[in-house]
Amino acid sequence: MDFTPSEDQAAAQALAARIFGDLSTHERLVAAGTGTDARLWKELCTAGLPGAVEDIGLLGLVLLLEEQGRTTAQVPLAATCAYGILPVAEHGTAEQRERLLPALRDGTAVATGALPVRGEVTVVDGALYGAVPWVPWLRDATHVLVADAERGLWIVDTRAPGVSAVPVETTAPWSAGRLGLDGVRGESLGTSTGAGTGAGAGPGPGVHSSPRTSPHASVLAASRIAFAGLQAGVCAGSLARAVHHTTTREQFGRPLSTNQGVLLRAADAHMDTEAIRVTAYEAAWRYDRRLDHQAQALTAAWWASEAGRRVVHTGQHLHGGTGADLDHPVHRHFLWGRQLSAYPGCGGEVLEQLGLLLAEDGRQVGPS
Template sequence: MDFTPSEEQAAAQGLAARIFGDLSTHERLVAAGTGTDAELWKELCAAGLPGAVEDIGLLGLVLLLEEQGRSTAQVPLAATCVYGLLAVDGHGTAEQRERLLPALRDGTAVATGAFPARGGVGAVDGALYGGVPWVPWLRDATHVLVADAERELWIVEVGAPGVTVVAVETTAPWSAGRLGLDGVRGEPLGTGPGACAAVLAASRTAFAGLQAGVCAGSLARAVQHTATREQFGRPLSTNQGVLLRAADAHMDTEAIRVTTYEAAWRRDRQLGYEAQALTAAWWASEAGRRVVHAGQHLHGGTGADLDHPVHRHFLWGRQLDAYLGCGAELLEELGLLIGSDRMEGTP
């Protein structure tokens, strides 16, 4: 396996790094509060980055999301790409692709996904009933991809009759909302549970990539702090305990990155990757939590300041940990998958 980015992927990553670096500053994040940075989202879409994902693949999207995670930029890039662009492009009909993709590419439409863990949504003759306690970026979304209890996928317009959205504040500022469905007419996407498994695997991989960036950003801040902060006349970074904690965080971050790259690489080559996506999600959940805790602890008393930039990485890391699922649940699902006959299939 060769994870070296193609020229197109590298160019897209470089452009994303520049845009996030220029616009997702600490001052702008403070001004945005818990909402989305609409100007930054407009800039990303004007640069063609969401639409480019159809060409640069899931690995290319992971590279973009790493750059977002480094700056904790408040835009619905992951959700729109995996639950919108990649889902419709991979599983939609020709008519659905022609109708839905242009608005998702230019950012006038925003997608998210509602995948209840325990069958919170049921379908009766194409009408959806139930709800999901919280859905990321739902307050920004024009469309939400809903998985019902039978693992069928439905595209729902957020403004449709019977849809209710109630604002929910989460650990990270993801513009989340509680989704209610009361007889909502959904538009089917794909057929059978295979499409649901594929979208879920892609979303796990993408959000694991976002976690890799969050961890890299947290660690970079910790390294800068410990290299310049002195104690007893020498930098904190010269203390063995600090060095070991930072080294462990670096290894955890690299583990998240390489497992995520493998899952994305396999998906782009149309190889089975459901197990690899679960592995990446496990590392992102378990190791990601360790890294953002280490980043905050290595700042000492400064890390306890809720207004310090490193605290934002801590909040994002914990939110991604919760969104991807706890490690024990992911390991159980992975074990069941390995023991099943789906191991060699493509999700």
């Protein structure tokens, strides 16, 4: 496996780093509150970064999200790409791709997904009923990808009759909302009608998912990988702030970083951050090459949950009393890291799923 970015992936990552670095400043984040930074989102879309994901793949998206996570930039990049651009490009019909992708690429449409948060959504006579407790970026979204009880995937226009979005405050400022569906006529992903399971006309020419997985499993895995990449960036940003603080702050005439306990905590946080990054890279690499990736996606989600929580706690702890300041930039990394430690699935939950998957694979390849 070679995780070295391609020329296009490296160029997109460098451009994202420059845009996030220039515009996602502490002052702008404070001004944005819990909402999206509209100017930053426009800059990203004008630069063509969301649309570039169709060409640079999931690994390229992970690289972009790492840069977003370093600055905790408040834009729906992960949601729009993981629940909009990639699913439509890979599993949508030709008509769905032609109709939906242009607006998702240029940012005039924003997508999100009611996965992997559990909800109760059923289909009755082609209409959707139920609710999902919270959906990230729902308050900004024009479309939301919903999974029903049978794991069919539905594209729902948030402006359609019967759709409600009640604001919900989450740990991280993600413009979240509670999604309500009352007789909503959704559009099945992969079919141009309002019925079906999403298998429809089959994937588009850009499909990267393994032939062994369903569209639902593919989208869920891709979203877990994408948000693990975002967590890697959040942790890297938190650790960078901690390193700066401990090397510039002196105690008893010497930098805090010369204390052995500080060095060990920072070293452990660095190793945890690298574990999140490399497992996300591997899962994305396999996804892009149509190799089996379900176990790797769960592995990346586990590291993002367990290690991510440790890293952002360490980042805040190494700031000492400063870390207790809710207005300090490192606290934002703490909030994002805590949210991301639960969103793709809590550690115990994904570990159980990984164990069941490995056991099933063992039964399939074991002796007869």
